[in-house]
Every structure is written in C-alpha cells, then in structure tokens.
Amino acid sequence: MAEYHLKSPFSEEEIRKLRAGDIVTFDGLLFGIRDLTQIYMFDQNHEPPVSLAGAPCIHTAPSLRKAGDKWEKICVGTTTSTRMERFTPELIRRYGVRAIIGKGGLYQGSLDAMVKYGAVYLAIVGGSAALETRQIEEVEAVYWEHLHPEALYQFRVKNFGPLTVAMDSHGRHLYEEVKAEAVRRLPEIYKKLGV
Secondary structure, eight states, X not given: OOEEEEXXXXXXXXXXXXXXXXXXXXXXXXXXXXXXXXXXXXXXXXXXXXOOTTOEEEEOOOXXXXXXXXXXXXXXXXXXXXXXXXXXXXXXXXXXXOEEEEXXXXXXXXXXXXXXXXXXXXXXXXXXXXXXXXXXXXXXXXXXXXXXXXXXXXXXXXXXXXEEEEEOTTSOBHHHHHHHHHHHHHHHHHHHHTO
C-alpha cells in the first residue's frame, strides 16, 4: 500500500500508478454529479458545458445556498454509487473522467472501462460529510442549476480525502475480493457457531 497526494485533473499515467489499497488525497478540481445529472447527460442528450477530461467526479447531491450570484457550501456528502453503474463506463470513455468517488463501489462494466481507459474508483468513508465539506475551498460553478440539488457542480478542493483506491486500472476490485473472502470463510464461521 502506498500513499499519494495528487493534483487534479489527473493524467492517465498518474492514475495507472495507483493500485487497489493505496490511499489518495488531492488538490484541485472536483465535479459533483448524481443520478439526475447523468440522466440529463445520457438519457436526455445534453453535453456537459465544461470539460470533464482528467477530472474526478464525486457522487453527491450537495446542500448549497445561493447568495447573489455565488453558491456557498452548507454540507457536501457522498452517496452510494451502484445505482449509477449504467452511466459510469460512458462517463469514463466518452468524457475522460479519471476517478469516481463514492460509497459501495461499482460493477464489472465500470471496472472494464477503468482498465481500458485508465480510471479508478476512490472509496470514501460513509458519514464523512463534515470533513468533505471542510476540504472544499470553493464552489466555483453550478451548471444546469434547474437540476439542483443534482446539478453539475464544480468544486475547488484542498487535501481532499483520505480516499482508498477500491477499484483500479489493473482490474482489482476490493469489494469483490472482500466478498469472495467472506464466502470462503462462511463454512468455518458456521461451524464455530454450531450451525
């Protein structure tokens, strides 16, 4: 396991150095997306008004308030990623997203895209919204405001993390590895319980 402090947007070379189990923090650009953001993009055919190339995207529907023409953060938490699986391969292939940040991981289709195009899934600990919010220095832009709280958010972050590389561009998937180990150990556990 290695620790990395990166600056986003990320290059493919930087991302391919990361291995499952590594710890990542980063500074720079971060985009917030959620279900409705991606439905608007992919199902309703709206091209993003900003480049996502090399960027990390976090699965979030933030609590923000608008003061004049500026958006201020209240609380920015992370949501479970699996229901957004159907969008992720195209997010990586078509738009060049290099990292997805969320909870719970994604499925094989996303892992295949990560391997092919050079991307990772970075897991964040559930319940860390207060820490995430502090690490966001600024809400730089909110695109598609009519979708708020599931618009496309552009954040500037500092020391964002720590995040665990849970799915890497080499085909490792920590969630599946943990699941397989649990299944392997079940007979032994049942025996100890007398079941």
